[in-house]
Amino acid sequence: MTRHPLARYAVSAVLVGVPVLLALVGPLFAADGTGKDVAFSTGAGHPFGTDFVGRDVWNEVLLGGRSLVVTAVSATALTYLAAVPWGLLAGMTRNRVLDEVVMRPLDVVLAIPSMLLLLLLASIAPDVRVLVGVVALVNLPDVVRICRAAALSLSARPAVEAMRLQGESGVHIGLTYVAPAMLRTLAADLGTRFTGAIYLVASASFLGVGIAPGASDWAAMVDRNRTGLFLQPWAVVVPAVLVVMLSIGVNLAFDRWLHDRAGVAR
Template sequence: MIALPIVLAAVGPVFASANSDKDIAFSSGPGHLFGTDFVGRDVWNEVLLGGRSVVLIAVAATLCTYLVAVPIGVAVGMSRSRFLGEAVMRPLDIVLAVPSMLLLLLLASTAPNVMWALVVIVTVINLPDVIRIARASALAISARPAVEAMRLQGESHVRIGLGYVVRAMVRTLAADLGTRFTGAVYLVASASFLGVGVSPQTSDWAAMVDRNRTGLFLQPWAVVLPALLIVALSVGVNLAFDQLLRRKRREVRA
């Protein structure tokens, strides 16, 4: 479930045809394995070209989210300062109160219509959740006797944070990572569906669903194929992380 969307996104453009000739719209004629889309372009060729934007933006946004959120959450959690915690967390609570789709549209309306802007927007939307998770985990871990012993030995906060706290948080972050990546795919696909971050004519799986939904019953592959790839990627990542965590639990019990 993961391999097929990833492989298509990574190497699909290499095997895609450079020929932009158009045929009859929503056709199932010869020479088109999955028919044509709303303007007569080959659906399979569009699928080969359209995965990179969805997958790469979701991966980049997820990585950026953790690179920014985890240090902030760990620093706030280890500080044990109520003032610092309130100063950081209360503004994030305001962001959390705004629905993600509304926030996506608000941010997109002021951002340039380019892919890197979409990466920043998805990162900003996901930051509050990950910071809260990292802070809560760091608060619990930093109260352990091992951390107190490291402080008494004169270890620096950076060494304690990176050497012990972050390492102890790995399972918690791994459990969240699958859900967070799925959320990023959802936001990226929703943005593409709404025409945010990509041109309406760009080859993109989510944009394909939007453009071809009017002809769903004439040429279903133009909608079903890209939609199935997005669903397979999201579900597959969550199943993979669930299996990984179960295996880790068995190893710990053993």
């Protein structure tokens, strides 16, 4: 019996929907976070216990998802907004000098370890907007290379040659033929890229970059409460599970979409 198309996305919808819903709506139902109890306790009134300074873990979960999710989504979107036209330009140009000029600066970025950039950011400009830019910059070279490789292959097709012979401009060919044909390649990369952005943002949160000291954040919760893992594990487990759910769910959704586009039935 064939399942309804939407049913095939049920698992990924739940995995993505739960953390995203908590991140976006959770702050509306959370308290101000100033109330404190005994640290790492499991007393009444705290369904998931308290954290390292006695704050309610569930309340911190409601407050702590927005920064991680919004930053990771913004950084991923910024990466592709910059990388797709960059990769198209490099892949469709027939000028080797221009190709070198466009691609060589990316080698400099590749040579700098991402954690080194984060440490530099932590000491110079610990701001969430700068964090979004750094995460996007770290992912930019890989995505540009993927876009360039896809554009090189697509621009060699007879259809593109026919469009050029008809006098179509490179911009028109890129926007109407090459870019749409790259969607499956980009979708295959997007899930992995978003997961990488999540963990890079989480690493930044461990370093205190992009969040105010003491602010609620899922990644920071894991770091701050790890000393009490065996006393009160929920303070670490709950935020960690939400981050993992989001990463797995996004990749499952894109994998399912790619199979559907390819006409592969499961």
